[in-house]
Amino acid sequence: xxxxxLLAFWTIPVVLGYVFGRMAEAKHYRSIIAREKAFVHLPAxxxxxxxxxxxxARSELVTGSVVISIDHFKKAASALRSVVGGSVKSYExxxxxxKREALxxxxxxxxxxxxxxxxxxxxxxxAGSQPRQVTGVEVxxxxxxxxxxxxxxxx
Amino acid sequence: MLLTNIETxxxxxxxxxxxxxxxxxxxxxxxxxxxxxxxxxxxxxELRGYTELLEESRAQATERMKAQAQQMGANAIVNVRFSxxxxxxxxxxxxxxxxxxxxx
Numbered sequence: 001x002x003x004x005x006l007l008a009f010w011t012i013p014v015v016l017g018y019v020f021g022r023m024a025e026a027k028h029y030r031s032i033i034a035r036e037k038a039f040v041h042l043p044a045x046x047x048x049x050x051x052x053x054x055x056x057a058r059s060e061l062v063t064g065s066v067v068i069s070i071d072h073f074k075k076a077a078s079a080l081r082s083v084v085g086g087s088v089k090s091y092e093x094x095x096x097x098x099k100r101e102a103l104x105x106x107x108x109x110x111x112x113x114x115x116x117x118x119x120x121x122x123x124x125x126x127a128g129s130q131p132r133q134v135t136g137v138e139v140x141x142x143x144x145x146x147x148x149x150x151x152x153x154x155x
Numbered sequence: 156m157l158l159t160n161i162e163t164x165x166x167x168x169x170x171x172x173x174x175x176x177x178x179x180x181x182x183x184x185x186x187x188x189x190x191x192x193x194x195x196x197x198x199x200x201e202l203r204g205y206t207e208l209l210e211e212s213r214a215q216a217t218e219r220m221k222a223q224a225q226q227m228g229a230n231a232i233v234n235v236r237f238s239x240x241x242x243x244x245x246x247x248x249x250x251x252x253x254x255x256x257x258x259x
Contacts, residue, residue, distance in 0.1 A: 061158035067203075071200075120160065120236075138205070142235075
C-alpha cells in the first residue's frame, strides 16, 4: 500500500508534466514562430555600431524578460540523462524558448523603433525551495532601440 | 535621463564624464506567488508572477541608478549593464550599473 502511494506521488506529476508540458511547449513554439515573422522588419543586432545611416532622433534602453519553468517529466528525463551524459534536450528547448521569448518581448516593447543595437542576453537560474533545485530560468534581453529621423520619401 | 547600453548617445556628444553609477535591489517572492509557481511548475511554462517580480525589481534598481546620476548632475547614462544573481533560495539580486555622463 505504501509503495503504491509513493509510486503515485512520483508518477502523477511526471505524467501530468508530460501531457500538459508537451501541449504548452507546442503552443508556445507556434506563438514564437508567428511573432518572429511579424517582427522580422525590426533587426536586433549585437553590434555596437548602427546598421543604418542618417540622423538619429532618439535612442533608449529597452528590456524584455521572461521566467520559464521546466515540467516534471522533463526534470525526470534530464535526471536520467545525467546518468549517461550527453546533450540534455529538455533543457535545450527550455532555454531556446526562453531566449526567443525574451527577444520577442524586447522587440514588442519598442514597436516604432528602426533597429535595436548591442543586444545582450542574460540568463539566471532561479533557485527553488530546496538547495540546488532549479525551478526555472529567467532570461533578460536588453539593448538600445534606435529611432531614426523620418525622412520624406524613405521607406 | 537618457539611457543606452552602447558607449555613446547616437546623435549627441559626451561633454563631461562623471563616473560609474549603480543601483541594486534584492527581492524575494511572496508565499502566494510561490504556491502558484509551485503548481505551474508541475506542467512547466511561464511563471508570470516571477516575471513581474523581476521586472519590478529591475525598474527599482534602474530608478536608484538614475537618482544617483541625477545627484552627480548627469543627464545621461551610457553603457548600462544588467546583472542578476540568486543570492539565496527565494531571493534574487538585480544590479544595474553604467557610466553617468553629460551630453550636449
